[in-house]
Amino acid sequence: TAAYKHASDHYQDNYQHVEKIRQVFLDTLTVPYEINGGGPSLPHIINISFPGKENGPLLTLLDLAGFAVSTGSACTAGTVDPSHVIQALYGKDSDKLKTAIRISLSEENTAEELQALAEKLNQIIGD
Numbered sequence: 001t002a003a004y005k006h007a008s009d010h011y012q013d014n015y016q017h018v019e020k021i022r023q024v025f026l027d028t029l030t031v032p033y034e035i036n037g038g039g040p041s042l043p044h045i046i047n048i049s050f051p052g053k054e055n056g057p058l059l060t061l062l063d064l065a066g067f068a069v070s071t072g073s074a075c076t077a078g079t080v081d082p083s084h085v086i087q088a089l090y091g092k093d094s095d096k097l098k099t100a101i102r103i104s105l106s107e108e109n110t111a112e113e114l115q116a117l118a119e120k121l122n123q124i125i126g127d
Contacts, residue, residue, distance in 0.1 A: 014107035019043040024111045025103075028118035031125040036086060036100055044106065047086070049099040050125050058101060061124050067117050070102045 022043045036047040072083045
């Protein structure tokens, strides 16, 4: 189909774009953070924790500012349960269950959007 052809023709460019905007986001963050999962990963998902900052209020403040992030995987979107992936990686008693947020990226996101998200996180967490 035309959609498949378009996606496969632009895969490498899209991948590099997402890598670039992910790095813009991380370079703009000035508050302490930890990337969850460790090791190599695809750039399209950032699972990140802000130690000592609970993810519930953080999600609410980001939502009010117009940013859509989550605490779980895409298959649990709309729930308030902790991430089963983070639980499997770090254990059911890990503080990361309360501090992790998930940011999904695509080729349609811009560097300016990711910079604005990081600046908003700096503002919220830095207060």
